[in-house]
Each structure stands twice: as structure tokens, then as C-alpha cells.
Amino acid sequence: MPDDRILTVTMPKWGLSMKTGKIVDWFVSEGDTIAKGDDIVDIETDKIAGTLESPVEGPVRRIIAEPGSDLPVGAVLAVVAPAEVPDAEIDAVVEEAKAAVESGALEGEDEPEPQLVDVGGRTISYVSLGPDDAGVPVVLVHGYGGDKNSWLFVQQPLAEEGHRAIALDLPGHGASGKDVGDGSLRTLTDTVTGFLDARGIERAHLVGHSLGGAVVAAVAKAEPGKVASLTLIAPAGFTPDADAEYLRGFASASSRRELKPLVGRLFSDESLVTRQLVDDLLRYKRLDGVDKALTAVLGTLLGEGDRQAIDTRALLEGVDVPVTIVWGTSDRILPVPDGVELTRVAAGHMPQMEAPGEVLAAVKARL
Template sequence: MKVEVGGLSIAYERAGHGPPVLLAHGFVGESASTWRRQVDALSDEFTVVAWDAPGAGGSDDPPDGFGMDDYADCLAGFVRALGVEPAHLVGLSFGGALVLATFRRHPGLVSSLALVSGYAGWVGSLGREDAQRRLELSLRASELPGDGFVAAMAPSMFSPAAPAEVVEPFLASVREFRPAGFRAMARASFEDQSDVLPAVDVPVLLLYADHDVRAPVSVGQAMHAALPDSRLVVLPGPGHVSSVEAPDAVTAELRRFLHGRGSGRPPG
């Protein structure tokens, strides 16, 4: 399915009925390879929508200079175009920074936020020096052919124990990356979103993985300390793309959160 938002054709999947849940993928891969298991599982009681961000999957490439605010405005326009507002926004990695930026600019569209291995932007979560280094590495990787790009990105996406048959479908989508779109998402990921954290007045789930080398648990802990109403959950075993490596665990935590609407911090 596709819809036009701000002059861009945006591809998406939609399934189920019930309260709307919007799934935003990271800066590699796209909706189907990242969220397939969650779309299938959660559609039994939610309207689940997984978009391809501009520059990924079946969506158009963004214009030059398309930053995180532009991605957030596009996501907000997408939610309005589908008539699914307000929605629970779930973002993995780059998608986590995106849903924070969307809350900043369009708070009325947001019922709750869930960040899966997410950042308050690379600068906000990693510091400017590490963020700059990551951006430079990403931009260099974008010049590689598909197999070289996978070789550069894959080692930081999963734990060493991840079975090949689990990760290969995701890596196949990474191999089909679009350089211009990837560069736009990398540059948007760099931007600092940390100043919005104290103002977030909806429930937030922070879902991290103990073998994640890209967004380690310390990133989630820092956001947990800054957010007024958040729940931090650490999954044992998977790496960064936990929605693929540990789909049942991710789905269970999202379902638990959505049922409780993130009802505050757990005791202790």
C-alpha cells in the first residue's frame, strides 16, 4: 500500500483492528524485514501500521537536506493521512529518535512512545565525538556496493549467537539499501533529541538488549533517568535489531506495555 505525504510516495503495511500502533524501522532495512513478526502478532487486537521511511523500502527518496524534523513532519502527515491518530509510536534505532522528534513537533498525535534500541539522537545519547565518528563511518559505508555495505553494517546489528536463518532475510533487505536515503537517515540520526525528554508527558517503554553494541543498555538507562514516565526493560540475549533476533520477546513486551499504556515506573 502507498499514500502520498508532502509530495512523497510512502509505502506501508497495515493489518488488524483496534487502537493504532505505528512501527518505525531503523536506518537500515525497511518495515517488512524489521517488523514482520510484530505486525502479524499484534494485529490480533491492534491496528498495526509499519511504514517505509523516505529513502527506504518502497518509499520515495527524500529531497536534499531532509533532516529529522522533516522526517517527523512526514510521519505526522502519514498518520493523519491514514486517519489513525492518536497512535502509539514504536521506533527501532533511528526510529526511536524519529518518534521522539515526532512527539516534539506533534504531541497531539501521540498516545505513547516505545523506543526499541533507540536513541535521543546520536549526539544526545552517545556524545558529539562518538556521534561524529559514527556519522562518518556511515557515510563511508554508503559508498560501498550492497555486499560491502552488509559486511560493514551486519556485525553490529545482531548478537554473535544469532542464527543465520533468522538474520539473513533482514540482511537481504540491507543489501538492497538506497545510498541517498541511507545518508539522509544517518544525518538525521546524528541530530540531538535529548532536550525533549523531560517534556514527554505520555508513557514511554524503553526496550533494550544486553548484547547491543550500537545502543547499549546505558543509553536506555540515561533516557529512563530523564523521562518523567518510563519503563526500562532489558532483554537477555539479542543484539541491536531485537525485533528480528528475539521477535517473541519484543512482541510480548510491546503488548504488555500497550495493554497498560505504560503505567509508570515499576517499583524499585
């Protein structure tokens, strides 16, 4: 039997579309001792680059994956074990790991398919990960122009820790139907509430980003009994200010040249934006009905003088559920508000992508 003191770090699965990851740079070396949660390696996916936090602790005995190598999800990247474990046993684990990659045994594993549900005559696409009987689920709601893939660094880890994590596409976004009606906050709120009812979810921990933050706050205002907690990530509606040029530009952009610099504004580190991420957004924007949908929702976000039209602080007044607010210190889309208790993280407008470990910690603290 293999020594149970030998632990491995494997290629994570960040998002449903991820098949492989490219090793960019290691932050640790063989002989270093790592702790759970330490940043250990940068990995580039087809969507975005991310930093893998160690799931294990102990001395790094072998680093298998060299920078520049593309490896499938599940491939062993490093081996961790106490010094007293013989080198021969470590070498055996390394050889087995390399053989698994070379044989192709790690490729083509089954992955959950997005599901569809009718909510008030609108088709809503969602993905549910984790056990159905895991208790109160976590429901993740993206921002303007985003989709359920916005949670690629959050949803899978929650599921792996035994939580039921559900990411949905709002109307007009992702793979959901493109009918947004009047595009109002009420319409989006009713959709999320209707989604919970359609899936038989009596209570949920709601996590919302940007526009999604305002939406889940409105759900808690309208149906507090359905909400176990709120985690709001750079939520819309906390200040009058917003990067209206970004919002209007995103709604109207029709080419890579127009879209790429706008997407870069979402991140503190613009190098995280991959060509594939921009191509996917451009492909979405060219779908029938998307322009009309984004324009309608834009009218909900922006009011006179290009100021924010939503007042999320007012929505939260009288809401008696635990609320956590997370904000990137380098947010260029929605400025960090004053006079609000919040968790600041080193990120731009997409903390769930740039600082997923801290976002995960904030969500799990409410579970």
C-alpha cells in the same frame, strides 16, 4: 466433532514475504508440558531465523515437523492435548495436518499488499494489518537503512491479537520514494505526522527503532495529542556514542563482501543473518536515489567527531505520554545508556528480531 481440548502449534507468518519456514531445532519433546510463551522451536525464514514461542499450553502429544523440513505457513508443527485424549484422536489430527500440506491447500493464501499514500509530495509505502476498527492503532517506524520488514516478528502477532498494526517505510527507505529532502529529523518527523493525518489516524501508539525511535519521540514533542504512548527500541540520541564505522560503512557499501559483516554487527548472534537478508539489503542499496538518501540522513545521525547529532533525551523533556525504552544488552551500534529507566533484553541492536516476545510484551503493556 473434534475434541476442543486438542490444540495445535502452526507455522507462523513472520513478514509479508514469508511463504515457508524451515524447522531448525526443537527445544521440547513429546511428553513435555509447555506453557504459553515458552520457546519451543527455532525456525529459519528467507529473511532471518527466529524462535517460535508457544501460543498454547499443555502436554506435547505429537511433534509432526522434523528438523530440516520446509513447511508452508499454517502447517501444523505439533499437537498439544491432555493425556486423557485418546491416541486415536491425536493420530487423526496428525493425518489431517499432513494431508493439508501434501495437497498444497496451505500454499498461496492471499496476503495484504503494501499500500501507498502521498505525504507532502512524497510517496510513502505501508502495510496495515488487523481490524480497522480496533481502536487506537500501533504505528511501527524502523531505523536507518531498515524498512517495514524490520517488524516481521511484531506486526503480525499484534494483528492476530486484534490490534491494528501499521508498519511504514520512511522516505528514502524500503518501497517509499527516495526523496528525503535535507534528510533532517524535522523532515522525517513531519512525514510520520503527515502519514497519520493522511490515514485519518487521530492518535496512535508509536513504536520506533533506532533512528525511528528518535523520529517518534520528535512526533510526540511536536504533536503530543496524536500520541497515546511511545515504545522506543534502542533509540538514537540517548548517548553521544555510536558505531560511526557501521553507519558510514552501511551508507557506502556496494557489495556483499562489504555489507555482510556490517549487517552482522546488528545482532548478538550473527548466525541469524541469512544470505537472503543481505541480498535484499544490497538490492535496496542499488536502487536509484538510495545512496543520496542514506548520505543525507547520515548527516542527521552523525555530527562532529562522529558523535550522535540527535538528542532524544531533550526531545522527551516535557512530553507527557507513557514512554517505554527497550535495549539489547549486546548492542554494538548504540551503547546502552546510563541513567535511563529501560527494559534490558538479551539481544543486539535489533531486539524486535532477536527478542520479539519481550518487545511485544513491552508494546502490549501500553495498549
